[in-house]
Amino acid sequence: MASLKRKRELASRNPLGTSSAQRRFAADAVNPTRPHLLDYEASTNNTTREHEQGGGRTGMHNHVEEDNDLIDDMAEVVMAVDMREKGTVGCCFYIAREERLSILSDTQYGGKDLIDTLKLEICPTTILTSTRAEEATMGDIQWSGDPFHLPYRIDVRPIQEYGVNSAKAKLAELEIFQLESEQAQFLVPGDGLTQQAEEVIAENAGFSFEKGKILRLGGIVDIENLVSLGCAGAVLTYIQRRRTTNYSDQDNNGTACVVRSVETFFLKGTMIVDTFLLPANADAQQKMSLALRRIKNMRSVMTNLHKGLSSGKGAFGGFKGTIWGTLLNFATHALDLQEAVCEMNWQDMIAFRDRVFNILNVSSLRSVGRIIYQTVDIEDSQEQQRTIIKQGVDRELDLLKDRYNGLDGLLKQVAVDVASTIPEELQIEVNVIYFPQLGFNIAIPYDQRGQAAYTGRNESWEQVFTTENRAYFKDERMREMDEKLGDIYGLICEREIEIAHEIAQNILRYKDMLSTSSDLCGEIDCYLAMAKTADIYKFVRPRMSTENVIRIKGGRHPLQELTVASYIPNDVNIRGGCGPQLPHIENGDAEYPFLDAPSMLLLTGPNFSGKSVYMKQIALIVYLAHIGSFVPAQSAEIGITDKILTRINTPETVSKIQSTFMLDLQQVSLLLRFGTPRSLIIIDEFGKGTDMNDGAGLACGIFEYLLSLGNNKPKVLVATHFHEIFENGFLPERESLAFGHMEVRIDEESADNKEQVTYLYNFKPGRSNQSFGTLYESSAVHCAAMNGVDGSIVERANELVSLLARGQDLVAACARMSKADEAILEEAVSRHYVRDYILQLNPETDGHHMFIQRQVFA
Structure with a gap:
C-alpha cells in the first residue's frame, strides 16, 4: 500500500502537466506501480503467514536523476x-x-x-x-x-x-x-565521356x-x-x-556537424518584438511564456535516443525514464505554443506566423505525443529510472506482469510449506524471497553463534549468499520455480526495452521536425525575452539603416541605469565613411547634404563625470539593435555595423610578460588593422600607461590617422585627458571631428573638496568651458578627496596643479622653502651671528660676557 499511496501523491502534484496531455492524447488507465521485490515471511508457530515487502534489491538505480542527465x-x-x-x-x-x-x-x-x-x-x-x-x-x-x-x-x-x-x-x-x-x-571536362552527354547517368x-x-x-x-x-x-x-x-557501427547516420548560414536576424527581430508588445497580444504572450517554460532542447534528446538504440537491448539497459517525459512535455506544450501563436495579431508579420505553423506541425506533434502517452507510464518511468510500459500495449508483456503480480499467493503458499518442514522448537522466521536475476530463495535468520539457524535436512539445501542478518538457500522447490517461472522481472525489463526501442524508432521518424521545432521555440523565447525587457525598461524599436550612421536620442546604459535612482539620458550623432563606392567628398557638399555628422567624437572632461559609461552605452545600443532587440533610448537610427572594436579595459595577468602599455598598444594595433568604414571604434584614455609626452603624441597620431582615412573613416568615440594636444594645436579642428564633454558644476569657494564639484552626467557639445587648470584641479584631485586621500596631500596636489596650469616652473616651486623651514633657517643664521660676536669678546675682563659665551656654546 505504501507504493500505491506514493503514486497517488505524485499524480496529485501533476509534475508533467498530465492534465494537458490527457486532454490531447487519449490513453488507457495507468496501472499501479509494481514492486521490484516480493518478500513473504512465515513463522513455524503460526498458521497465518505475514507478508513483507522490500527485503531485496533489483540492481536498478534507486536515486532520482535530474533532466540534465x-x-x-x-x-x-x-x-x-x-x-x-x-x-x-x-x-x-x-x-x-x-x-x-x-x-x-x-x-x-x-x-x-x-x-x-x-x-x-x-x-x-x-x-x-x-x-x-x-x-x-x-x-x-x-x-x-x-x-x-x-x-x-x-x-x-x-x-x-x-x-x-x-x-x-x-x-x-x-x-x-x-x-x-x-x-x-x-x-570536369575530359573525364572520359563515351556516350552522348544527355544520356550519361x-x-x-x-x-x-x-x-x-x-x-x-x-x-x-x-x-x-x-x-x-x-x-x-x-x-x-x-x-x-x-x-x-x-556509437555502434550500425549507426550510419553520418556526422552530427551541420554548418548553417547566418541569417539577417536583426532585420526581422525588432518587427517581431514590436508585434509581441501589442496590447492585444498580452494574453497570448503570457500563454507562450508558460508553454516555453516546460520545453527542453530536443537536439540533445534526439542524440540520447540514438544512443539508446545503439546501446543494444540487454537487460536493464536502454533509455532513461526522463527522456519520455521530456518528449511528451515538448509535444504537449509545443501545441500550446502553436495555439497561442494562432491567437496573436501579427499585423505585417504574417510570414513569421506561417513559418511557425509550418514548423510546429500539429499532426506530427500529436503523433509524437500519442505514441508516448498511450505507451509509456511516465510517472513510473521517472521513479524507476527506466522505461515502464503501460498495461494493454503488449499482450506478452501483460501476461508477464500478471504472472509477476500473481507471485503474492504463490510465495505465501511456498513459505508455509517450507516452514512446515522446519522443527517447531527452532522458533525461527522463514522468508521466501524473489530477487531479480537471483531467482527464488529461502531466507533463514542467524542464531546466537552468527550462523544460519537452519541449513536443511538433506543435501538439496544449498547456501547461495549471505547478508548481514540472513543466509539465503535454494532447495528443490526453489530450483523448480526458477526453471518453470524464470527470471520474471528480467523478462519484463527485456520486453519493455524491446518496446522502448520500437517507440524510439517511431519517434526518430520525426527527428527533423522535433529538432527544427526546438530551434524555433528557442527563437520565440528570445523574442519574448526581448519584448518583456522592452516593456519593463521602456526600450524602443531602433530604425536599422543602410546609411553608415549612429543617431541616438535619449540613450541610456541598460545596466548602469538600474544601479542609480535616476539616470541622465544623452544623445549622439556620428557618421562613418561612405566606403569605396563613392568618390571622396567633404562634409557639407551640396550634392551630399546627408553628410551632417562627424566621424569622430572626442570627449574631454573630469574623471568620474561619465565619459566611459557614455561610450559604452552607445556600443551596447548598437549591439542590441543588431541582435534584433529594442534599445534603451527615446529613438535610435543605427546603420549596419560589422565590428565593435574597443580599447577600454586591459586585463592584467602575471601569465603575460608584456607591460600594461604594451597590451594597450596591441589592442590599438588590432583595431587599426581590422577597422572598416562600417566599424565602431571606442578608445578610452589611451596612452596613460607611459610617459605623458609620449602617450599624448601616440594618442594624437592615432586620432589624426583615423581622421585622414577619407571615405574609409570608421565611426570613432574617444575619451582623453591629454589637453595639451588641443592647447598646442596638434589636432586641428575640422568638420569630421567633434568635441564633447560631460557637464560639471564647480564651486571654487567651497572649502570642502568633496563639495567643490557636482557631476551632472549630461553630454554637452564642445570642449569644456572651464580653464584647463581649474578643470584638471577639480577632477583628479576631487576624486582623490572622495576616495579618502589625506587632506594635506590633496591640498599640496591642488597647489602643484595650479602652478602647472599657470605655466610656472615646478622645479623652482618645489625648491621654495616652507614657512617652517624659513623659521629654522632664520634661527640658525641668528645663532651663527651671535656666536661670531661673542667669540670676539674677552671673557677675563667681563664676567657677564663669559656667562653668555657659556650659554651660546653649551
Whole structure:
C-alpha cells in the first residue's frame, strides 16, 4: 500500500502537466506501480503467514536523476586552434548542443592575445592543437588562472589532421549540401565521356562530383582561410573519432556537424518584438511564456535516443525514464505554443506566423505525443529510472506482469510449506524471497553463534549468499520455480526495452521536425525575452539603416541605469565613411547634404563625470539593435555595423610578460588593422600607461590617422585627458571631428573638496568651458578627496596643479622653502651671528660676557 499511496501523491502534484496531455492524447488507465521485490515471511508457530515487502534489491538505480542527465556530452565545445608565420591564427569550433560548426577568418598578427580572447569567448571543453605549434603557443594554451586544474582538456593532434585538402573533402561531405535537390551537376571536362552527354547517368559513369562539392563549399566557407580550414578538418576528425567510440557501427547516420548560414536576424527581430508588445497580444504572450517554460532542447534528446538504440537491448539497459517525459512535455506544450501563436495579431508579420505553423506541425506533434502517452507510464518511468510500459500495449508483456503480480499467493503458499518442514522448537522466521536475476530463495535468520539457524535436512539445501542478518538457500522447490517461472522481472525489463526501442524508432521518424521545432521555440523565447525587457525598461524599436550612421536620442546604459535612482539620458550623432563606392567628398557638399555628422567624437572632461559609461552605452545600443532587440533610448537610427572594436579595459595577468602599455598598444594595433568604414571604434584614455609626452603624441597620431582615412573613416568615440594636444594645436579642428564633454558644476569657494564639484552626467557639445587648470584641479584631485586621500596631500596636489596650469616652473616651486623651514633657517643664521660676536669678546675682563659665551656654546 505504501507504493500505491506514493503514486497517488505524485499524480496529485501533476509534475508533467498530465492534465494537458490527457486532454490531447487519449490513453488507457495507468496501472499501479509494481514492486521490484516480493518478500513473504512465515513463522513455524503460526498458521497465518505475514507478508513483507522490500527485503531485496533489483540492481536498478534507486536515486532520482535530474533532466540534465540527458545532456551527457551535449555540453561539449571542441575548439581547434593553430598559429603559423607572422602570428596568423586560425580557429574552428563545434558546439555539440547546437550541432553547429563555426570557422573563423584567418587573423594575421593575432598572436597569443587573440588565442586568449578566443578561449574566453568560446569557452571550450576540449582544445585541439597540432604538433607543429610553437612551444610558446602551447604554453599559453595550457595556462589557466587556476594552477590546480585546467577548465578544458588539451589534445595534441598530428599535423596530418590539419591538412587543408582533407578538410575541404570532409566539409564538402556535410549534410548541408544534401538539404536541397540538385538543379545541376558539375563535371570536369575530359573525364572520359563515351556516350552522348544527355544520356550519361553520372553515378553510373563513376564520377565522384568532388570538384562540384568543393565549388559549392566555396559559396558557404571562405576556402582561402587556409589555417582555419585546417582547424576545421581537425575538429571533424575528432568528432568522427568520438562517434566511432560512442556509437555502434550500425549507426550510419553520418556526422552530427551541420554548418548553417547566418541569417539577417536583426532585420526581422525588432518587427517581431514590436508585434509581441501589442496590447492585444498580452494574453497570448503570457500563454507562450508558460508553454516555453516546460520545453527542453530536443537536439540533445534526439542524440540520447540514438544512443539508446545503439546501446543494444540487454537487460536493464536502454533509455532513461526522463527522456519520455521530456518528449511528451515538448509535444504537449509545443501545441500550446502553436495555439497561442494562432491567437496573436501579427499585423505585417504574417510570414513569421506561417513559418511557425509550418514548423510546429500539429499532426506530427500529436503523433509524437500519442505514441508516448498511450505507451509509456511516465510517472513510473521517472521513479524507476527506466522505461515502464503501460498495461494493454503488449499482450506478452501483460501476461508477464500478471504472472509477476500473481507471485503474492504463490510465495505465501511456498513459505508455509517450507516452514512446515522446519522443527517447531527452532522458533525461527522463514522468508521466501524473489530477487531479480537471483531467482527464488529461502531466507533463514542467524542464531546466537552468527550462523544460519537452519541449513536443511538433506543435501538439496544449498547456501547461495549471505547478508548481514540472513543466509539465503535454494532447495528443490526453489530450483523448480526458477526453471518453470524464470527470471520474471528480467523478462519484463527485456520486453519493455524491446518496446522502448520500437517507440524510439517511431519517434526518430520525426527527428527533423522535433529538432527544427526546438530551434524555433528557442527563437520565440528570445523574442519574448526581448519584448518583456522592452516593456519593463521602456526600450524602443531602433530604425536599422543602410546609411553608415549612429543617431541616438535619449540613450541610456541598460545596466548602469538600474544601479542609480535616476539616470541622465544623452544623445549622439556620428557618421562613418561612405566606403569605396563613392568618390571622396567633404562634409557639407551640396550634392551630399546627408553628410551632417562627424566621424569622430572626442570627449574631454573630469574623471568620474561619465565619459566611459557614455561610450559604452552607445556600443551596447548598437549591439542590441543588431541582435534584433529594442534599445534603451527615446529613438535610435543605427546603420549596419560589422565590428565593435574597443580599447577600454586591459586585463592584467602575471601569465603575460608584456607591460600594461604594451597590451594597450596591441589592442590599438588590432583595431587599426581590422577597422572598416562600417566599424565602431571606442578608445578610452589611451596612452596613460607611459610617459605623458609620449602617450599624448601616440594618442594624437592615432586620432589624426583615423581622421585622414577619407571615405574609409570608421565611426570613432574617444575619451582623453591629454589637453595639451588641443592647447598646442596638434589636432586641428575640422568638420569630421567633434568635441564633447560631460557637464560639471564647480564651486571654487567651497572649502570642502568633496563639495567643490557636482557631476551632472549630461553630454554637452564642445570642449569644456572651464580653464584647463581649474578643470584638471577639480577632477583628479576631487576624486582623490572622495576616495579618502589625506587632506594635506590633496591640498599640496591642488597647489602643484595650479602652478602647472599657470605655466610656472615646478622645479623652482618645489625648491621654495616652507614657512617652517624659513623659521629654522632664520634661527640658525641668528645663532651663527651671535656666536661670531661673542667669540670676539674677552671673557677675563667681563664676567657677564663669559656667562653668555657659556650659554651660546653649551
